[in-house]
Amino acid sequence: MSFVTALKCTQCGHEYPSDERITICAVCDGVLNVTYDLSQLRRRFKSTELARRLPGIWKYSELLPVVNLDTVVSLGEGGTFLHKCDGLARSTGMQELYLKDETTNPTGAFIDRGTAVEVSVAKERGFKSMCCGSTGNLAASLVAYAARAGLSSKVFIPQRGGVDVGKFYQILAYGADVEVVRDHEEAEARANQESSHSRIISPSSPHFLEGVKTTVYEVCEQLQWTGPDWIIVPMGNGGHLSMIWKGLRELNQVGLLETNKTKLVGVQAKGCAPIVEAFDSNADEVSPCATVSTLSLDISVKKPSCGRMALNAIRESRGHAIAVHDKDILKALGDLARQEGVFAEPSSATSIAALRALMESKEISRTDRVVCVITGMGLKYPEIARTLVKGRTELENLLSQVEDRRFTTHLGKTKVHILHILAKGESYGYEIWKGLQEDHGVRLRIPSVYQHLVELKASGLIASTRSERTFDGRYRRYYELSERGKWTLNQLERLSD
Template identity: 35%
Template structure:
């Protein structure tokens, strides 16, 4: 298929939703959550009628520098339904004063802190709210560890959709304040995000609200995958050798991998893939344990508070998909404790002029540990994906 066919005038080339586990196809024109197969209940993946595009630079020329530049491969059919605050196309930053500590590796940050509401959650939530608007949804609910709640509140305010956010009481105050300022109904829960999720689900079922819990609807994944398209474009279609990703719910890890597969079909990249590294907190390291145990699913693990609020996810809903990416990429998984994250936040700020989230700082520690072990090889190009701004976490930092 080429760009000369009748698909070229379509804003989106969305075909349908498919379950990656059982293969069941779902109608994308209807409201969907997870797979309808009761024996499966997997998250759903959007599939597109992908053309062969041999010149991505020409294809993308003149498009706005935001995540909607890839709109043919995103799920919103009518551009009038896009709810945007300018999310996406965040910078790739090489190390400056930490270069000596990186040794013989080129190391880059993809810094998501400049997104609306200060994190990568703007991508997934922006996409989910846009599609919800297109589907006529009037009230959205989510559990959150922090950033997703603020993003949902902001994008729902922009869209004129009601938002309800369920958040752990131990979450820093700034996350709660922004939800209230954006007009969301905020429910504080004495527990972790799993507890928030249970209460949010109960209230959503009772009141007929739509849930956008991590990977329990199809479209947050589509927003997060744009990070994969962007970094490929920013690296001139030559992917880095290793990508470190902070893994709570894991939407971005799965989404980036999905983007790579789509870009191969488009002809934009080859078959080579980065080794993907999932970085967790020692407080919630179920994926790390499952990966090193060769398991297909993770166990529930929650040892309490971590300064990286976004990593306190005791058991990701899409744990099987996360682990599949790690296995397929010949990747790795590693857990970092709060003390090391805390030190890394301060060290990176003082050396690089970047006040990043503890989740992002954990990646620098993980890189140094795996390099010391010899798993990172000489001259490999490494990308660290910082997910958000450290300003929101100041009360967590010693």
């Protein structure tokens, strides 16, 4: 049985039938929220009944827009741990600190909660394909759930603005139809065109947002149906934080939370913080930020589609919006991994950096009960680990070797032959040219050989040792394998074994 009553615009209040096939308000382009008959649920939705259900987002199905629970598309989203963190509490000076660890979702981010609901509704309504013009976590998650549902998916990825390498691998692995476009704006526009025959998913899709709010249902249930004093949430589009607020209010209205005193903190990175700027300047609207300069790519949203909703949520909860520096994000990232065993992506670590700043400014007191939401896992952006070992030479060297292994598989055949020739001892251009021909059957023009030598030298695989004047008055430059070249050759031999 569904308790859904309508789709309601969060901006102008206009209401639409719940099965209307729109994703934003037709009157004002505002974000739409699903509404429920909460008074009906007040009598039915009991904590004792919920305690008997299996963990995961679907245990709260009465407050989700899916009609038929037998056909939901699930990869096991939600049901994530709420870790009590004594180590991190000590280092931040808190008495009671929790992490809501969303890194353990099926594709490694909280987003899966929303995608599961969105794809389930799309399938229920007979859509055969899904599309999206968003980089990063949302695209990776959509592609996985579409595969699980047996739907096709098309993803537009901007060349400019970047996508974290881990997320890109995920998108490719799940088998989406991927098209690379110029920038984020073009990606969105192309996905919109595609939506004439395919269900589009965006960070402000109403069904997607409904799934996302289950983060806070779980937090409250894990804290025995009490709200924490603070929940600190990273903000990109602002949807997660907005829906955490909607979720808290719903729990209060159905009687599961006696009072709703939780204050919300929305965090952005200093290099792109339009919602924080609007909060600080007391503005009603969020103005887009012009540039992005932070390593937290997934929350670098110049024009946050749920920005206004997030601003309202923070203000209604009497909370804060705060921007944090990259260096503090990196410190938090290292602390999360080393003190709590949680490898988060940089965006997620902003919540810990914000906690530190708010404790320093005494907004949060050490006796408050705080939940930091860790939104996504570190393997999405594996290079970040490099920053954590900066200055530790032996680890940096080992890391280079591991990264070289990737590189060696892309080295062309001719260059590998040259490395083999140099493995026998130092040599010079003409001799290498002869060796290529006689020992490896490779016929090249001499300038090409020199070009290969220049490139090998630039990548650090060979070094020039000395120059010698020949009998005809010309200079001859000698080369030898560098340590890195020797290692690379060694790896190549192991790979071909």
